[in-house]
Amino acid sequence: MKKHTATEATPVARLNTEQLKDNIVRHLHASLGTDVNKASPQAWWRATCAAINEQVFDGLRNTQRTHYEKNTRALHYFSLEYLMGRLFSNNLHNLGLYDQARQALGELGMNIADLEDQEEDMALGNGGLGRLAACFIDSLATLNYPAIGYGIHYEHGLFKQSFQDGRQIERPDSWREYGNPWEICRPESVQEISVYGYVETVYDLQGRMKKVWHPGRIIKGVPWDIPVVGYNGSSVNVLRLWESRASDFFNWDVFNSGGYIDAARENIEAETISKVLYPNDETDAGKELRLIQQYFFVSCSLKDIIRRYKRSHGDDWSDFAKQVVIQLNDTHPAVAIPELMRILVDRAEMQWDQAWNLCQQVFAYTNHTLLPEALEKWPVRLFEKVLPRHIEIIYEINRRFLVEQVDVLWPGDNQKKRKLSIIEEGHDPMVRMGHLSVVGSFRVNGVAEIHSTLVKSDLFPEMVALWPDKFTNVTNGVTPRRWLKACNPRLSALLDKQVGTNWPTDLKQLSKFAAFADDPAIQDAFMAIKQQNKAELASVVKKLTNIDIDPHAIFDIQIKRLHEYKRQHLNLLHILALYRRILQEPDYDMVPRVFLFGAKAAPGYKLAKEIIYAINKIADKINHDKRVKNRIKVVFMPNYRVTLAEKMIPAADVSEQISTAGKEASGTGNMKLALNGAVTVGTLDGANIEIAEEVGSDNIAIFGLTVDDVKALQAKGYNSSDYYYADPEIKAILDWLETDYFTPGKPGELAAIKRSLLEGGDPYLVLADFASYVKAQEKIDLWYRDKTLWAKKAMLNTASVGKFTSDRSIEDYVSRVWQLQKCAVNVK
Numbered sequence: 001m002k003k004h005t006a007t008e009a010t011p012v013a014r015l016n017t018e019q020l021k022d023n024i025v026r027h028l029h030a031s032l033g034t035d036v037n038k039a040s041p042q043a044w045w046r047a048t049c050a051a052i053n054e055q056v057f058d059g060l061r062n063t064q065r066t067h068y069e070k071n072t073r074a075l076h077y078f079s080l081e082y083l084m085g086r087l088f089s090n091n092l093h094n095l096g097l098y099d100q101a102r103q104a105l106g107e108l109g110m111n112i113a114d115l116e117d118q119e120e121d122m123a124l125g126n127g128g129l130g131r132l133a134a135c136f137i138d139s140l141a142t143l144n145y146p147a148i149g150y151g152i153h154y155e156h157g158l159f160k161q162s163f164q165d166g167r168q169i170e171r172p173d174s175w176r177e178y179g180n181p182w183e184i185c186r187p188e189s190v191q192e193i194s195v196y197g198y199v200e201t202v203y204d205l206q207g208r209m210k211k212v213w214h215p216g217r218i219i220k221g222v223p224w225d226i227p228v229v230g231y232n233g234s235s236v237n238v239l240r241l242w243e244s245r246a247s248d249f250f251n252w253d254v255f256n257s258g259g260y261i262d263a264a265r266e267n268i269e270a271e272t273i274s275k276v277l278y279p280n281d282e283t284d285a286g287k288e289l290r291l292i293q294q295y296f297f298v299s300c301s302l303k304d305i306i307r308r309y310k311r312s313h314g315d316d317w318s319d320f321a322k323q324v325v326i327q328l329n330d331t332h333p334a335v336a337i338p339e340l341m342r343i344l345v346d347r348a349e350m351q352w353d354q355a356w357n358l359c360q361q362v363f364a365y366t367n368h369t370l371l372p373e374a375l376e377k378w379p380v381r382l383f384e385k386v387l388p389r390h391i392e393i394i395y396e397i398n399r400r401f402l403v404e405q406v407d408v409l410w411p412g413d414n415q416k417k418r419k420l421s422i423i424e425e426g427h428d429p430m431v432r433m434g435h436l437s438v439v440g441s442f443r444v445n446g447v448a449e450i451h452s453t454l455v456k457s458d459l460f461p462e463m464v465a466l467w468p469d470k471f472t473n474v475t476n477g478v479t480p481r482r483w484l485k486a487c488n489p490r491l492s493a494l495l496d497k498q499v500g501t502n503w504p505t506d507l508k509q510l511s512k513f514a515a516f517a518d519d520p521a522i523q524d525a526f527m528a529i530k531q532q533n534k535a536e537l538a539s540v541v542k543k544l545t546n547i548d549i550d551p552h553a554i555f556d557i558q559i560k561r562l563h564e565y566k567r568q569h570l571n572l573l574h575i576l577a578l579y580r581r582i583l584q585e586p587d588y589d590m591v592p593r594v595f596l597f598g599a600k601a602a603p604g605y606k607l608a609k610e611i612i613y614a615i616n617k618i619a620d621k622i623n624h625d626k627r628v629k630n631r632i633k634v635v636f637m638p639n640y641r642v643t644l645a646e647k648m649i650p651a652a653d654v655s656e657q658i659s660t661a662g663k664e665a666s667g668t669g670n671m672k673l674a675l676n677g678a679v680t681v682g683t684l685d686g687a688n689i690e691i692a693e694e695v696g697s698d699n700i701a702i703f704g705l706t707v708d709d710v711k712a713l714q715a716k717g718y719n720s721s722d723y724y725y726a727d728p729e730i731k732a733i734l735d736w737l738e739t740d741y742f743t744p745g746k747p748g749e750l751a752a753i754k755r756s757l758l759e760g761g762d763p764y765l766v767l768a769d770f771a772s773y774v775k776a777q778e779k780i781d782l783w784y785r786d787k788t789l790w791a792k793k794a795m796l797n798t799a800s801v802g803k804f805t806s807d808r809s810i811e812d813y814v815s816r817v818w819q820l821q822k823c824a825v826n827v828k
């Protein structure tokens with residue numbers, strides 16, 4: 001019997017198909033009270049989830065017991081977003097039960113794909129930042145690191161998107177309307193948090209000053225645990241999400257005095273906190289409810305961590321920083337810093353210096369953007385209203401920072417103080433959450449090499465001067481379990497054959513696939529898989545949009561949130577240029593190409609919604625224009641989300657990563673698409689630079705201004721009209737947008753884009769990069785004509801991006817930030 005090493009988990013006995021069949025039928029009967037011959041697909045799905053959960057809960061129990069027995073140091077990931085997608089197939093793959101389940105269900109007359117479609121996406125995030133959190137907790141469990149993800153149990157996730165006459169329509173996302181089989185309520189760990197009220201200064205018998213916060217409202221935090229199943233039967237960690245409720249459900253006194261509405265009001269207001277995810281990506285909401293959301297989940301989470309710590313340490317805080325490390329996923333949870341100070345100083349009566357020292361050993365902060373509008377700042381007056389004690393603590397943190405740090409390095413330099421102060425002075429003073437996060441953390445990282453460099457050089461240069469070792473980089477990654485193994489089974493099977501089966505947990509193994517890049521048989525197998533995936537996507541496109549697309553055309557995909565800096569409108573201008581060339585030269589020679597878009601715009605982001613409208617209107621015109629002869633098709637997939645990404649990414653030939661250099665901190669879609677054999681058209685921005693380093697300049701089409709070029713052009717003074725007047729193609733296509741060609745009878749309906757690029761000054765340099773973008777696309781067209789050349793490039797992308805597994809990111813965080821020990825789970 002093979003003896004298992006300390007870091008290697010004792011493998012869990014895998015169920016076989018027969019046992020799984022029995023368990024599913026047993027749950028149909030016992031958990032759902034129905035029968036095989038009348039059960040709905042929804043019932044089959046829930047019964048199968050229940051059967052899977054037996055394994056999941058075993059792992060959870062063993063993991064939690066092992067961590068408790070070994071008193072492990074653990075990572076606590078604080079994130080306002082977790083873009084999880086569906087868990088059914090993910091949990092089956094990670095438990096190594098997918099094939100058994102497909103077999104078992106097949107023998108019971110059910111198609112596993114139909115059951116997968118019963119599940120709503122758990123879309124508790126906006127985009128990259130939320131999805132990164134989901135990939136990270138998958139890797140933490142797979143690598144056997146003790147970790148807990150903390151967040152909010154939103155009743156409504158990111159809105160559902162549909163199109164009406166080409167315009168985005170938002171509808172609420174009631175993802176758990178009929179209950180979510182992957183969550184467990186933990187009433188035994190309910191927490192209560194305070195908001196509003198006032199602070200009283202009192203003196204104790206020894207004359208020591210104490211601060212007493214008299215809250216205006218108490219909110220209850222109810223935790224829901226979602227088990228996070230590691231791959232290969234390793235750890236099962238927890239994602240703990242907090243739901244808000246009124247502390248005491250019903251105020252009978254108010255009710256009996258006839259104030260029914262008032263009695264219920266408390267409850268309704270309390271529930272609004274975890275009601276809905278703010279749908280803004282990269283913009284600071286600045287709303288009171290958003291601040292309360294941030295405080296609610298960090299306060300519940302800190303109290304939960306301290307409750308667990310005290311179980312084995314009582315009031316001895318000396319091991320707290322050894323046991324606990326907290327990663328702040330952007331500034332959204334930064335209020336955790338003054339909250340821990342409040343708990344240590346006001347509740348545990350710790351001396352300020354000791355408490356501050358502890359804080360700075362516990363918190364680490366990840367920055368995800370340089371966009372000024374995304375850097376959170378809260379009005380001091382809002383803090384005074386919602387968190388009166390915390391603003392006092394922030395003032396004290398700031399006072400000591402300016403005196404003990406800033407004034408030491410820059411004595412008497414008030415300008416430096418104004419720039420570095422956590423408080424931004426002015427008629428409406430603001431709390432700079434980025435500054436607070438840096439001052440209160442022992443480590444600060446960006447999410448790609450170029451981004452981390454810009455965080456140091458452009459965002460926090462003085463902070464770097466104060467704490468040079470505090471700043472580091474951890475390039476993002478994606479979990480290969482969801483983004484290759486589960487979403488692209490055909491390619492996974494080929495890779496298993498060519499490079500062995502360890503690549504899901506050792507993605508660097510993919511580099512062995514490069515050896516086959518010139519092998520005609522493997523090239524054919526690889527491209528045949530791509531073709532099958534494209535045919536499959538074509539039927540999804542037909543079902544969702546009723547547009548027919550040819551799987552033999554180039555599938556050119558741009559999937560990400562709609563934002564000007566991601567430049568979906570640059571992609572659209574290229575499409576217009578091609579369309580115009582075809583109209584001018586009916587025999588214009590190009591490889592047929594299908595341009596596929598997937599993107600949600602924040603409901604309040606007007607220009608983003610105009611870009612969606614323009615893409616849809618232009619798509620409609622081109623797709624129905626016989627003169628195009630199917631050389632171009634444009635498709636905007638509605639309701640882009642994780643599950644749709646899993647269907648689109650395996651079918652991609654071309655990956656559009658065309659942001660203005662210096663704006664996309666990293667990107668992660670770029671990694672997923674390259675991993676699935678797409679060739680990137682991209683700028684030297686974010687992780688595109690590292691992808692280019694890994695795949696080699698022959699296997700990527702880089703174009704456009706670099707970060708330094710952008711800075712130089714802006715310093716010199718960028719005038720977009722120069723490009724408009726200098727390039728007749730640009731002029732023609734922009735002028736086209738002012739006509740009613742794409743919006744018959746409604747001239748100028750699409751002019752908002754032209755206005756933003758001319759009068760609006762084209763802040764993201766779309767026109768400056770247009771010509772080189774078109775060149776890069778011509779290169780793609782040329783490459784694709786040579787099937788063996790293309791197959792080689794596509795295969796080398798898959799083979800060369802092993803670096804971008806989130807397992808590598810996690811190991812980087814462990815060595816540069818968290819100092820965690822792997823903990824093999826003992827199975828009992």
Ligand SMILES: NC(=O)[C@H]1O[C@H](CO)[C@@H](O)[C@H](O)[C@H]1O
Pocket residue numbers: 127128129130132281282368369447476664665666667668686
């Ligand atoms: N809001 C985001 O998605 C941000 O975080 C992601 C994860 O770090 C980054 O990849 C992305 O470039 C950035 O804009």
